[in-house]
Amino acid sequence: MTVPMLHAQRVHLRPPGSERDVVRDVSLAVHAGEIVALVGPNGSGKSTLLAALGRALRPRLGRIEATGTDVWRHAPRTFARQVARMPQDPSCVEGISVEQLVASGRHPHRRALTPPSAADRAAVREAIAALELGDLRGRTLETLSGGERRRAWLALALAQETPVLLLDEPTAALDVRHQWDVLARLARINQDRRVAIVVSLHDLEQAASLAHRVAILHRGRLYAAGAPERVIDEAMLCDVFGVDARVAKEDGRMRVQVLRPADPVRAL
């Protein structure tokens, strides 16, 4: 068994300002080149877990290792060369161009007080090309549509050239077409660059079609983790999401049809 790229070991997480642990006793290993989807109802701890995996939140208990070393023992820039993270709602001041934003992803690779190297410029160029932002590179972020902006932030994470990518709801607040567009690009990135991706998603069908493994969080605990067809089923939908639903397979794709809220007595 190879060492996981990122390995959460029995972590308990309490975000600042919270009175209790939002994530409790969760273990999750992310291996090179795989896509792991985090799913679960609102408030189940997906964002908190992603923040901790991205070294933005120190576990209260337990530890998180990147290729065998505690993430908090890495220097910030060293860690940023291994793991890139796109927060749920990234923002910047007005007047930053797409190209400038993407170039900031090179910070962990650049030496102090030197202009960008040929490798830096190539990485920015490739990230911009991979997300088809060529025509928008000179535009400032606030002039872009929501979907374009999401692509620009994704390009920043890509320019970091890390073996692991953490994405917190990259499809939130996008229309169906742009959701599909983002997911297709993630699959491409994973195939072309062999990048491991951990992504939180709300749509179970999207999670099933994109991910090699799905991790289901329920009230801060890991309910199940495994291949999509093994963990997404009617019992789970009732337990975790509180709905009566049909799960079927159509042309090799998983279909989840929600019928009604589950009987409240059973849901408890």
Add this chain to the structure above:
Amino acid sequence: MRAAAAAIALRSRRLRARPGALPALFGALLLAACLLAIAAGAVSVPVAELPRAIADASHPQHAVIAQIRLPRVLAAVAIGAALAVAGTLLQAAVRNPLADPGLLGVTAAAGAAGLVAIVLFPAWPALVPVVAFAGGLVAVALVLGVAFATTRPVGPLRLVLAGVALQSLFFAAIAVVTFLFADRAPAFAGFVVGSLAGTSWGDVAIAGTTAAIGLALALLCVRWLDLLLLDDASAAGVGLPVRRARIAAASIGALLAAGSVSVAGLLAFVGLVVPNAVRIAAGPTHRTLLPLAALAGATLLVLADAFARVAAAPLELPVGALLAVLGAPYFLWLLWKKVA
């Protein structure tokens, strides 16, 4: 207003496309402002005669130009540049366009500490900016503490209110010191409003040295400053030690404010007006913003000080009051635009 801003932005984008065009323009404006300011005044000398009046000790106006006006204009250059860069740094540190060393109480704290040094150690004028820097750091710690103590995002208004509270506290300290040591300290009114009257070559050395050190340090940090333009999570995600970057930026701002306050008292609004105006023309990235803000801040203070000398001659207006007339409405407009 918005149409005018858009027109400026469009034109400046064309200028930005040619690197070097904006710095050359700003540099030429500063040079012209300096020549004008050295030439104009109670004793006026034609610009063409300035080199001789400065270099030739037998020129009838040599004493006035070389001993009074030249140091005053050079001090204005250094202080204007320092305050504009200090404002740029504080705005990056608290990620808030309303930040200004004056409004956040940093100059008031530096001033209060500097006054204490003047009163207690009158024999060592070089100590003043050092003690003022220490005072400025105290204010920076308080401001950053207020702005980032809670995990909730802090609105721009809360920061401004905290600045008001700090400012009045340090104003009180300044009032007490100037009252108790009226024989040794500068007059309260002149110090609080800010003025460049009676600037000596020794003052130029203090203002110039701190401005040069501060600007050099700021330029060393441009990449950190640019990453502070992203939200905290994204900045940390590319490996920026966010808290350390903030403290560094604000501390360099305090150094620049301390140098200025040691010479000219509490000049407000330069650090607010200049970076915000330059950003419209040059964009928010610091590699271009910092040098341009330095040039523009210097130009503004040189012109304002020259105007203060000649507008009501033979009386001299306090330049700080003039800047407030210019800056306060701008501040209100920014407040209305950013908070509403």
